[in-house]
Amino acid sequence: MDSAEQLSRHFEESRQRLTALAYRILGNSADAEDAVQDAWVRLSRPGATDVAVVTNLDGWMTTVVSRTCLNKLRARAARPESPTDAAGPELHVRPDQALGPEDQALLAEQVSLALHIVLQSLTPPERLTFVLHDSFGMPFSEIANVLGKSTEATRKLASRARQRVHAVDPAEIETNPASQRSVVNAFFAASRDGDIDTLLTLLHPEITFHADGGATRPAASATIHGPENVTRRAATFAIPDATFQPITLNGSAAVIVRSNHQSVSIMAFVISHGRIAQIYSLLDQLRIEQLVNGIGQARQPSDNGSSQSGPR
Known part of the structure; x- marks a missing residue:
């Protein structure tokens, strides 16, 4: 040979x-x-x-x-994706309903969503270093060779990444759908009413908010850290005519946000100890359409009296 x-x-x-x-x-x-x-x-x-x-x-x-x-x-960080690119997390949307025994395993995907939100907030070298060392056990000396950095600089990258990733313990993430939904409902109610004090009590001290504009809205992509910063962003969720369809996304409580009968975003929430630890907001219209179509014909706000000012 x-x-x-x-x-x-x-x-x-x-x-x-x-x-x-x-x-x-x-x-x-x-x-x-x-x-x-x-x-x-x-x-x-x-x-x-x-x-x-x-x-x-x-x-x-x-x-x-x-x-x-x-x-x-x-x-990815340097330029917008092409509309045909597949960049972004793999998302699985399901109707918000009682889960059968075979569906309970999907709740484990919540941890992968939580990890994705954190990974998106890391720089490319931090993300690569964390995955190679913490997930695959590659020595820092070898990772340094990949990055073209010193071993000590690579260790520092891993340390910063690890602090972000472990800010929320996966073992502490809420997996009960009803408990998740209760916190999400309270979040939208406080956002609608402009109740800043209540919003702050609902947000984890280490909260990360990741907006994913994807291919169609690259300028909307952003990562925000901290309750005060996320609270300021929450004011933008109070769209006067908005309606919300409860769904689950990768095992997390989520909503399809609609305005004038158009789906404008999908928001998913990771809950820890009764507070929101992470928010993922998908703003890419192409992917939203694909996901909405994937769960069947989406209910319009006027169907069966489902019009509402917040998720139920």
Whole structure:
């Protein structure tokens, strides 16, 4: 078997592992598959990889895939996505209703949504460092090589990322749908009434708000930290004619926000100890339409008396 055949065979045997790594870094299956394929194009160029002189082929492939993912993260931060891009978290919307035993497992997805919200607030180097070290156990010296930084600087990146990620303990996240919904209802009621004091009591001290404008509204993307800053943002939720359809998104209590019968956003909430620890607000009209269509014909506010000033 020549060097090219050996490399091709080893890469295909490692593809599942490399795709899992890319998915954890990028948070999206399509992006992960693209990153792995891009890495293969780089590795398979004539003269790019001499299997005979690479002492750790798995480590080398991991490094190439990691660098490819880092470039994708930086590209996301530097320019708006094309409307055909799949960038962003994989979202699963379900009607807000009593869950059967087979549906209870979906509540575990709430933790992945919570992690996504935090990862979106990290810089590309912080995100890459956290995933490679804390999730895949890669030594800091190897991550430093991927980033082109010193080992000590890489440790500091991981420390900052870890503080953000662990600000909310996954074990403390509320998974009871009724309890989640109660807090969300109180949040919208206080936002509607301009009740700042109540809003502050509902927000976790380490709250993160992530607005995802995606491809259609890239300028709307933002990450906000802290109760006071999120409270100021909450004033924008008080749209006079807004109606809300309760749903669940990745296991979290969520709503489809409509104005003039048009779906303008989907908001999901992560609850910890009775307070809102994280808010994810999807503003990308293309993805909203896809998700709404995915749960069937959305109920219009006038159907069956469902018009309301806040979720029930």
